[in-house]
Amino acid sequence: MRPEVDQRLSELMRKALAGDEAAYGTFLREIAGVVRAVARRRLNSGGGIDPEDIVQETLLAIHLKRHTWRASEKIGPWVYAITRYKIVDAYRRRGQQVTIDIDTIIDTLESEPPKDAPSEREITLALEGLTGGQKQVVKSISVDGRSIRETAQNLGMKETAVRVALHRGLNAIAARFGKRT
Amino acid sequence: MKTDELINALAADAGRQKRPVEVVLDWSTLAACIAAAVIFVLTIGPRPDISEAATTGRFLFKFVVTAGLAASAFWVLLRLSRPGALRRGDWGLLLIAPVLLLLAVLAEFISVPQAQWAATATGQNSLNCLTWIPLFSIAPLALLLPALRHGAPTRPALAGAVTGLLAAGIGATFYAANCTDDSPLFVVTWYPIGIAFVVGVASVIATFIARW
Numbered sequence: 001m002r003p004e005v006d007q008r009l010s011e012l013m014r015k016a017l018a019g020d021e022a023a024y025g026t027f028l029r030e031i032a033g034v035v036r037a038v039a040r041r042r043l044n045s046g047g048g049i050d051p052e053d054i055v056q057e058t059l060l061a062i063h064l065k066r067h068t069w070r071a072s073e074k075i076g077p078w079v080y081a082i083t084r085y086k087i088v089d090a091y092r093r094r095g096q097q098v099t100i101d102i103d104t105i106i107d108t109l110e111s112e113p114p115k116d117a118p119s120e121r122e123i124t125l126a127l128e129g130l131t132g133g134q135k136q137v138v139k140s141i142s143v144d145g146r147s148i149r150e151t152a153q154n155l156g157m158k159e160t161a162v163r164v165a166l167h168r169g170l171n172a173i174a175a176r177f178g179k180r181t
Numbered sequence: 182m183k184t185d186e187l188i189n190a191l192a193a194d195a196g197r198q199k200r201p202v203e204v205v206l207d208w209s210t211l212a213a214c215i216a217a218a219v220i221f222v223l224t225i226g227p228r229p230d231i232s233e234a235a236t237t238g239r240f241l242f243k244f245v246v247t248a249g250l251a252a253s254a255f256w257v258l259l260r261l262s263r264p265g266a267l268r269r270g271d272w273g274l275l276l277i278a279p280v281l282l283l284l285a286v287l288a289e290f291i292s293v294p295q296a297q298w299a300a301t302a303t304g305q306n307s308l309n310c311l312t313w314i315p316l317f318s319i320a321p322l323a324l325l326l327p328a329l330r331h332g333a334p335t336r337p338a339l340a341g342a343v344t345g346l347l348a349a350g351i352g353a354t355f356y357a358a359n360c361t362d363d364s365p366l367f368v369v370t371w372y373p374i375g376i377a378f379v380v381g382v383a384s385v386i387a388t389f390i391a392r393w
Contacts (some may be wrong), residue, residue, distance in 0.1 A: 003198050012293070016195055017198065019195055019196045020195075021193060021195045022192075024191070024192045024195040025188060025189075025192035027186055028188045028192060029185070032184055032188065049271075052184060052307070055184055056182075056184055056187050058185070059187060059188065059191060059268040060187070060191070061393065063191045063194065064393070065332075065333040066198065066204045066391065067198055067200060067201050067202060068201075068262065068263045068332055068333045069263070070201075070295070073266075075194045077264075078264050078265045078266075078267035080263075080265065081264035081335050082333070082335070084262045085264065085333075085335040089328070089392070090292065112311065114183070114184055114185075121182060123182050124182050127182055133187040133369070138190055140289030141189055141190045141193050142182055142189045142190035143182060144188055145186070145189055145229055147193070148193055149347060158364070163193075163194070163196070163197065166190060166193060166194050167194055167197045170190060172196055174393075
């Protein structure tokens with residue numbers, strides 16, 4: 001990651017950690033492009049792994065493990081390490097071993113946009129497995145694009161309850177990701 | 182769900198955060214030391230002649246090795262629990278305690294007559310050593326593995342092994358305060374067996390619980 005890009009993304013993440021949702025959204029969208037480029041390159045001969053699944057699982061991991069990034073450090077190596085882990089883990093779940101050296105190619109990668117997606121992603125399966133309340137809340141905020149407040153009004157819940165359900169729902173999705181039964 | 186839709190949900194969840202992993206590891210390690218200390222005092226406790234023993238270099242050197250091992254494992258664990266944080270030189274830290282011990286073994290070969298080497302290495306407490314080091318490591322391990330889970334180890338088995346090394350380093354430090362065999366020849370013969378057992382168990386457990 002070029003130094004100026006790393007600085008900009010680190011700054012966004014610092015704001016995000018201070019609770020700035022808009023900065024966090026921008027950060028995640030940029031990171032998605034970078035992770036997508038890595039995943040596509042690594043999954044060319046992919047063994048049936050959809051790069052966009054890797055992107056989504058990596059974003060979830062970044063979100064749930066963001067307390068393992070130190071604000072004083074570069075964010076690029078942290079993001080790449082998580083991406084690498086998620087790719088290796090996806091292969092492992094399919095019973096394959098891979099070794100991945102992302103560092104050598106990373107500086108040349110440009111951020112890439114998503115392709116039109118098949119609807120049956122891993123994450124959709126994980127979402128469908130949630131309990132009723134969590135599923136409603138996560139769907140409302142993600143797919144329907146509603147805010148916390150709108151979701152609370154819509155579902156007749158308190159905002160704090162919506163936040164809790166969202167947080168637990170995201171945790172549950174991450175735990176179920178890729179574990180089809 | 183599309184990726185942009187997922188990002189909507191993640192951004193809305195920005196406000197909820199967990200404690201930094203270093204903080205959790207710090208407190209867990211402190212708790213692990215206290216737990217091991219309590220169990221140590223309630224079971225075998227320190228050897229009766231500890232105040233005399235504490236004036237001898239051989240006795241004190243055991244703690245240099247065991248506590249040094251725990252300290253270096255703690256440092257490496259901090260790195261292993263954060264993605265991309267490990268530096269190449271970190272592994273060298275884990276060699277410090279073993280190298281010191283091997284140097285002490287060489288010194289012992291010089292200061293102890295060859296006829297006594299075997300008896301000194303065998304000692305009186307080998308079975309105790311093999312039993313108590315793992316037993317004193319159980320509570321530390323039970324406190325440290327959840328802390329590892331709180332982190333994000335990109336190599337779970339390895340991070341688990343280092344967690345085991347930390348737990349065993351703590352356990353061995355307390356055991357050493359009871360053991361009356363102080364020669365580096367005894368330490369190098371028996372301690373590594375008990376410690377290796379804990380490392381192996383911790384590594385296997387971590388491959389199941391420390392994935393994320």
